[in-house]
Amino acid sequence: MTIGIDKINFFAPHLYLDLVTLAEARGIDPNKYTKGIGQEKMAITPLTQDTVSMAANAAEPIVSKEDAALIDMVILGTESGFDYSKAGATYIHQLLGIQPFARSIEIKQACYGATAGILMAKDYIEKHPDRKVLVVASDIARYGLETPGEATQGAGAVAMLISSNPDILIIDDESVAMTENIFDFWRPIYSDNALVDGKFSNEAYIKFFADTWHEYQRRTHASLADFEAICFHLPYSKMGKKALLPVLEEADETTQARLLANYEESIRYTKAIGNIYTGSLYLGLCSLLDNQDKLAAGHRIGLFSYGSGAVAEFFTGRLAENFKTAIRTNEHQDLLANRTALSMTEYEELFKQKLPVDGSTLELDSKDDTSTIQLTKVTDHQRHYLKK
Incomplete structure (x- = not known):
């Protein structure tokens, strides 16, 4: 029996800011963003989107009624949750119509949380091979207006269905x-x-990457030549390459060329969306699968997960026989192509908007939000969502 990712899908809000626009407004050379850190756009959330709605939007297209009846756990990895007690996974459980006798929990360890959820799910499926686990990574990266980290903001979610005999x-x-x-x-x-x-x-x-890779190498006797690609947690698209290059010196020229070429395919979506914290590694995996047409069943992919503070993990996977028909390339590319660019004024106004924190009621206008699941109202310190 094999265990792993049976379905995967990502979601990003319908608004974005072009980083050339940001650079020009801040009096910065655009090359500092587009070439220096390798970013082109960053996704921006309207008030109608938060970690729960984005997570549910990512998961909704890949959770069928049959899946919902078989899911025994809903695990949300996030570092931008809005409740210190109630797990965002409980909302997701309801919005997706998942069977009632399921665990729903939230995991926090910076950008590592979703990886912990996947490995927990793997252990569960090993003992319950006829059941499934939904793992969702959802975050909003905010550093503030006119801060050094402003260009590395972003928002989005990645949902993964973990099962036996995955596709x-x-x-x-x-x-x-x-x-x-x-x-x-x-x-x-x-x-x-x-x-x-x-x-x-x-x-x-x-x-952390060098240390975990070398320990993995010591335990398994693997070499870089064994990998078709390595995907990284990507706070910005150049970060993984900084970690990869020193380790690449161990490999032959053919391996170096292959891993570097595939790295470029894995960062395309991050360039267009920005940092999504817990989901960024898996957004990179989506980007690799969607954009590298030379991948084949059996190819081994390395995955480096890093959560500041700090916890990291290097783990690996092999592409399944049916992966090319199971990925959602067209849907992903349509999502990115149909977004709306913001002006600097619109971006700054949106950034300053906040939901009430005093228990008052706020009805949200969602007519411009094109997503299926939206936050529509806050009342009595409770968030209410609508599924179109």
């Missing part, structure tokens, strides 16, 4: 996790925006 990616058993208590990136409960030590965060990311 997309068979997850291998061996993996290497690593933890260190560091302050490279964090967000205290009293802050709306994250705090970042940018230089240290980059250094920590690079170190």
Whole structure:
């Protein structure tokens, strides 16, 4: 029996800001964004979208009625949840009509949370091979207007259905996790925006990748030549390459060329959406699967998950026989093609908008939101959603 990702889909809000527009407004050379960090656009959420609605929008197209009856767990990985007690997964469970006798939980460890959920799901399916687990990564990356991290914001969600005999990616058993208590990136409960030590965060990311890869190599005797591609957690599209290049020196020229070429295919969606925290690794996987037409069943993919603070894991998977027919390439590309660009004025006004925190009622106008599931009202400290 094999276990892994049977279905995968991502969602991004219908609004975005072009980073050339941002650079020009901030008096910065656009090349600093488009070439320096490799970003082109960043997704922006209207008030009608939050971590729950984006997660549900990502999952809704891949959860059939038959799936909903077989899902025993709904796991939401997020670091931008809006309730310290109630899991966002409980809303998702309801919005998708999943059978009532299911666990619904939320996992937090910066950008690593969804990976923890996938590996938990794998363990569950091993004991319950006829059941399924829904894992969703959903986040809104905010650093504030006119901050150093403004160009690395974004928003989106990736949903994955984990099952036995999966159609997309068979997850291998061996993996290497690593933890260190560091302050490279964090967000205290009293802050709306994250705090970042940018230089240290980059250094920590690079170190964690090298350390987990070399420990994986020691345990398994694998080499880079065994991998068709390696996907990375991507706070911005150049970050993974910074970690990959020093390790690539171990490989022959053919392997180096292949991994670098496939890395470029894995970052296309991140360039267009920005940082989506827990979902960014899996957005990269979607990008690789959708854009690299030379992939074949049996090819091994490495995956590096990094959550600041910090927990990382290097794990691997093999492409399943039916992956080419199971991915949603056309839907993903249509989603990105049909978004609306914001002006700087519109972006800044939207960024400053907030939901009430005093229990008052706010009815939201969702006529411009093209998504299926939306936040429509806040009343008595409760959020209410509509599924069109």
